Amino acid sequence: MDCKKEEALRRGPWLEEEDKRLVKFVTLLGERRWDSLARVSGLKRSGKSCRLRWMNYLNPSLKCGPLSQEEEIIIFQLHALWGNKWSKIARRLPGRTDNQIKNYWRTHLRKKVEAQNYDKIIDWRGNKGEELLHKYKETEIMWTRMKTREYGFDETVKEYKQRNMENDKETNGVICETERFGVTNSPYENRIIDWISKSDANLLEDHSSSSTDNNININVGSWWFQEIMDFEEFSCSLWS
DNA sequence: AATGGCCCCAACCGCCGTTTC
DNA sequence: AGAAACGGCGGTTGGGGCCAT
Numbered sequence: 001m002d003c004k005k006e007e008a009l010r011r012g013p014w015l016e017e018e019d020k021r022l023v024k025f026v027t028l029l030g031e032r033r034w035d036s037l038a039r040v041s042g043l044k045r046s047g048k049s050c051r052l053r054w055m056n057y058l059n060p061s062l063k064c065g066p067l068s069q070e071e072e073i074i075i076f077q078l079h080a081l082w083g084n085k086w087s088k089i090a091r092r093l094p095g096r097t098d099n100q101i102k103n104y105w106r107t108h109l110r111k112k113v114e115a116q117n118y119d120k121i122i123d124w125r126g127n128k129g130e131e132l133l134h135k136y137k138e139t140e141i142m143w144t145r146m147k148t149r150e151y152g153f154d155e156t157v158k159e160y161k162q163r164n165m166e167n168d169k170e171t172n173g174v175i176c177e178t179e180r181f182g183v184t185n186s187p188y189e190n191r192i193i194d195w196i197s198k199s200d201a202n203l204l205e206d207h208s209s210s211s212t213d214n215n216i217n218i219n220v221g222s223w224w225f226q227e228i229m230d231f232e233e234f235s236c237s238l239w240s
Numbered sequence: 241a242a243t244g245g246c247c248c249c250a251a252c253c254g255c256c257g258t259t260t261c
Numbered sequence: 262a263g264a265a266a267c268g269g270c271g272g273t274t275g276g277g278g279c280c281a282t
Contacts, residue, residue: 011251011252012250012251012252012275012276013250013251013276014250014251032267032268033267034267034268035266035267035268047267047268048252048253048267048268049251049252051267051268051269052250052251052252053250053251055269056250056251057250084271084272085270085271086270086271087269087270087271098269098270098271099249099250099251099271100249102271102272103248103249103250104248104249106248106249107247107248107249108248
């Protein structure tokens, strides 16, 4: 009996056809009742497997591309604060998954942490830090809205484009289509990338003169980071 | 060209808290 | 109220790709 059951369920890498089918049924039925969805869809996968595939790969609100230095710093800080609370950290990085952050930590950041202590300092005080905090908050609000049921994804992207056209000609058009879904880079990513490129190019280096190319120094007690912490209550509904 | 080691990340596993019936 | 189903989370694994030898 169990053997039959196991035989019936596929494992391992997902095929393109399976992905398409999963997307179709999630669109139809929503992101819930994964076991039922798996059964109804005819996918020979467990509900858990379907959920994982959607959450970590197919969900159109996920960001593609490598983590930015800014995101890396946030991961550093939050990990110092919360430890291996990957999903909690992921909620602070819209468009990134817990799995993604966990993998990134294990393969990139852990070594850096092992190589040095957290008490080395990037000093974010001054206008640059303030600007960063502002951008962080702004984009987070945006993503909170994107995840809110009352806004359709497409509609919100339009809104985002319009915002950019009005507010910042240079950030307009940073929309990048993915192959499958016609999705954008997240506003968060685009804005941070844009901001970094437009800001003093050496901001990070300036404030971490003691760091090497391979090591980023972090001040866990940065004032702006504390503000982000205070801001948590307000933005905790990011994914809800 | 072959191969061994390493890195990266998608996918799985097992546990536990929450929801549903 | 309690059992079963479901969903979320953190840890682990396996395989593909890259690179040095």
